[in-house]
Amino acid sequence: MLTLIKPKSSGDLARMGVLLALAALILFGALRYDNFLSPFNILSFLRYNSMFTLIALGMAFVIITGGIDLSVGGVAACSSVVAAMLSTHSWWAGLAGGIGAGVVAGLINGLVVTKMRIQPFIATLAMMLASYGTALLLADNQSVSVSYDTGFTVIGQDDFLGLPIPAWIANGAYIAGWLVLERLPSGRHILAIGDGEATAGLLGLKVDRTLTIVYLASGALAGLAGVILASQFGAGQPTEGVGWELFAIASVVVGGTLLTGGAGSVGATLAGALLLALAFNILNFENGLGWISLSAYWQSVIRGGFLLVVVILQAKLDSNRKVD
Incomplete structure (x- = not known):
């Protein structure tokens, strides 16, 4: 899957770095x-982290347009309940309902x-709060068991051709995302909007329609992640x-996509998601060895640290590019 990366901009250094x-x-x-490298660890890693790679893919398209999706x-969570x-x-019905909610x-x-x-930022923050509230109302503030019959x-627990079904789903989503961004006119439109909505509008691009589809796709992928969450657990x-x-x-x-929009890579996003997930996997192994003892709360600390370091590096690379 990592062969999907195709360097295109000043973010190439960051993408190679990841x-x-x-x-x-x-x-x-x-x-x-x-x-x-045991089959159990590899398959468990792919099965569990498929949810996070899916939401990262949707987020990549949103950020490429210069936006953000906090929801x-x-x-x-709401889609998992539905x-x-x-x-x-x-x-x-469970699959369609979860995706439909997203x-x-x-x-x-x-x-x-x-x-x-x-x-x-404000629109998706409001949706985040509304989604959690809706999930709690529907579930009556408790987990909702799925049907095993x-x-x-x-969807979440079985394998196909030796690989977890969630991994196949994520792989298919990334191939589709790569095709959209790299091979279809819509990908160029998304990149153009990230460079500047006003300019994209003057070029005759349907900015509002494209942005709506991008946020819809992000929601659909989050809904699909929710389906896998409910099915897996x-x-x-x-x-x-x-x-x-x-x-x-x-x-x-971490994958090198600029927060300012206008540039990004589907393959590098996948690499970034796998890198973060692998870091947590290694921490679990270290906990097992007894050399360190870190709670799950450290995951948020690590994510925040990764984000801060990479944003600082992005800012430095961007300033150097402007000087050149």
């Missing part, structure tokens, strides 16, 4: 831990940003998803 860091972590883990965690509730009817949230985000001219749990989780937006933003930025 690849080198990812390779270095894999090598470190393979040399230090006996079971690091992805809340939308995933999917669990509908899974009693059939597996496809589509509705993303569409609202897009319309509020484009039609009401509300800043994406309709085959819904197959056997229950809709109304309080899950806290901090997911930070993971997504950090993955995108």
